Amino acid sequence: QKEVEQNSGPLSVPEGAIASLNCTYSDRGSQSFFWYRQYSGKSPELIMSIYSNGDKEDGRFTAQLNKASQYVSLLIRDSQPSDSATYLCAVILSLSGNTPLVFGKGTRLSVIA
Amino acid sequence: DVKVTQSSRYLVKRTGEKVFLECVQDMDHENMFWYRQDPGLGLRLIYFSYDVKMKEKGDIPEGYSVSREKKERFSLILESASTNQTSMYLCASSFTGYGTEAFFGQGTRLTVV
Numbered sequence: 001q002k003e004v005e006q007n008s009g010p011l012s013v014p015e016g017a018i019a020s021l022n023c024t025y026s027d028r029g030s031q032s033f034f035w036y037r038q039y040s041g042k043s044p045e046l047i048m049s050i051y052s053n054g055d056k057e058d059g060r061f062t063a064q065l066n067k068a069s070q071y072v073s074l075l076i077r078d079s080q081p082s083d084s085a086t087y088l089c090a091v092i093l094s095l096s097g098n099t100p101l102v103f104g105k106g107t108r109l110s111v112i113a
Numbered sequence: 114d115v116k117v118t119q120s121s122r123y124l125v126k127r128t129g130e131k132v133f134l135e136c137v138q139d140m141d142h143e144n145m146f147w148y149r150q151d152p153g154l155g156l157r158l159i160y161f162s163y164d165v166k167m168k169e170k171g172d173i174p175e176g177y178s179v180s181r182e183k184k185e186r187f188s189l190i191l192e193s194a195s196t197n198q199t200s201m202y203l204c205a206s207s208f209t210g211y212g213t214e215a216f217f218g219q220g221t222r223l224t225v226v
Contacts, residue, residue, distance in 0.1 A: 032213075034214055042219075042220070043203055043217040043218060043219050043220045044156075044203070044217050045217070046214045046215075046216070049214055088155075088156065090215075100144070100146050100158055100161045100171065100215075101146075101205075101215050102158075103148075103155055103156040104155065105153070105154070105155035106155060
């Protein structure tokens, strides 16, 4: 059973702080990793993807991947109240692209003004 | 922009009814997916399809079937709706290939009474 684990939260951070969201996955063969943001009552939207070890930065967001530790994280710098949402970690096992995303249950982030 | 459109945003059906949820994507994606999302359980895969007329069971296929007669359309069918199928249903699509992300429709909140 492929598993993706996240702390459900809520994670509360003050406005302007760094929010750190973590995710572990069970299948060492996993190849592609994604972070989705989901506002209450809305569908998930992709915010970051990462495929190789190290850091990937996009604006205020940084994704970090460590395949040896089977760990992927998302850092949000200068957190804003509009970042308050549930963040879903998702993993694809196969290189073929026909394997569906496996999602964690999500971490709820609350940014306090 | 990728567009994944689900036929209804909200739906109320009676127990025992046959229910059709429709999903259409306009990006020529090979892969299409149906998930359901419930509080505390996260996103769970019901069925997916990687080609026309092809389908694969996900983690929770019981009580559901799917149809993909055309590449752009993927239908989820509840053969005989039950109250435990009350949920948010999310359709997604993606290209086949290394590391391609999935794009979601707006979701259908189904209530079975």
